[in-house]
Amino acid sequence: MSTIVFNLDTPSLAKTYDEISDSQYERGQLLINRLGVMATSTVLDIGSGTGRLGRWLLADRLTNGVFIGIDPLPERVKIADEKNTSSNATYKIARAEDLGFIQDSSIDFVYLSAVYHWIADKPKALKEIRRVLKVGGKVGLTTGAKELAEKQTNRRILKKVLTSEKYADRIDLANIFPSNRVTATQLVEQFIEANLALSSLEIIRNDRIQPNGAFIADHMESSTFGNYLNNVPADLRSDVRKDFVAELDKTATQEGIKVTGFTILAIAEKSNQCKCGLKKENNA
Numbered sequence: 001m002s003t004i005v006f007n008l009d010t011p012s013l014a015k016t017y018d019e020i021s022d023s024q025y026e027r028g029q030l031l032i033n034r035l036g037v038m039a040t041s042t043v044l045d046i047g048s049g050t051g052r053l054g055r056w057l058l059a060d061r062l063t064n065g066v067f068i069g070i071d072p073l074p075e076r077v078k079i080a081d082e083k084n085t086s087s088n089a090t091y092k093i094a095r096a097e098d099l100g101f102i103q104d105s106s107i108d109f110v111y112l113s114a115v116y117h118w119i120a121d122k123p124k125a126l127k128e129i130r131r132v133l134k135v136g137g138k139v140g141l142t143t144g145a146k147e148l149a150e151k152q153t154n155r156r157i158l159k160k161v162l163t164s165e166k167y168a169d170r171i172d173l174a175n176i177f178p179s180n181r182v183t184a185t186q187l188v189e190q191f192i193e194a195n196l197a198l199s200s201l202e203i204i205r206n207d208r209i210q211p212n213g214a215f216i217a218d219h220m221e222s223s224t225f226g227n228y229l230n231n232v233p234a235d236l237r238s239d240v241r242k243d244f245v246a247e248l249d250k251t252a253t254q255e256g257i258k259v260t261g262f263t264i265l266a267i268a269e270k271s272n273q274c275k276c277g278l279k280k281e282n283n284a
């Protein structure tokens with residue numbers, strides 16, 4: 001497992017993420033649609049980043065509700081604040097593991113769009129989420145599926161580059177990919193442990209056409225807030241990026257480069273029922 005660090009983000013990475021994160025944004029919209037957020041709901045967006053998804057939610061759905069967005073990265077919270085035009089929204093620097101500034105049982109919906117795989121202490125985060133949710137409130141998340149990581153285009157191509165003769169003896173692959181990903185089964189177990197009743201879970205295949213390899217590398221760097229390639233020895237980093245981009249470009253067609261990934265979309269509820277993974281009626 002590689003180390004994830006939070007001090008590599010820059011204004012430029014944050015700005016790039018805000019501009020090119022369509023894949024996370026669209027799955028986030030799907031997640032919010034599935035959650036069924038209403039105009040007057042109280043919503044907590046954990047890992048709100050630059051606030052792009054929150055802005056859509058506030059404009060489109062949450063017209064009379066309350067919105068709180070939290071993120072550990074100051075550069076991203078800064079953009080979210082600057083672009084916020086809604087008086088019912090606040091953004092704050094904070095982490096999922098400590099929601100101490102939010103009262104017990106005060107939130108209708110919590111969502112984590114493309115965030116769960118970054119969280120180091122998941123039991124602590126889920127305990128906090130359960131605490132702040134109202135009874136009947138829901139938590140929803142999208143996250144990369146660990147069991148399918150090797151089938152992802154980006155991972156496959158970067159691995160091909162790093163295991164090539166040029167780099168193989170300098171790279172410890174086990175230490176390269178920055179993520180605290182979970183499998184769908186591990187996620188279900190974590191919901192059970194947190195006493196959150198799972199209501200749905202699916203694995204979604206995402207196929208996107210991206211313009212070129214450089215765009216894909218920029219997307220990876222900005223969405224990992226600088227962690228992508230950070231565990232590659234510093235003297236090799238720029239060559240690895242160049243070779244990664246070239247390898248991606250080799251796969252381009254007239255339309256662009258097809259990129260495939262797999263996302264878990266899961267929703268659970270805070271119920272007053274037994275400590276079980278499924279809702280009581282499904283578990284009788």
Ligand SMILES: C[S@@+](CC[C@H](N)C(=O)[O-])C[C@H]1O[C@@H](n2cnc3c(N)ncnc32)[C@H](O)[C@@H]1O
Binds near residue numbers: 225
């Ligand atoms: C890929 S971005 C997703 C941003 C946004 N939710 C979206 O859908 O575009 C991941 C975000 O998770 C945030 N993050 C990482 N660890 C976190 C934690 N422990 N608690 C809350 N947010 C975290 C990062 O700072 C980053 O902004």
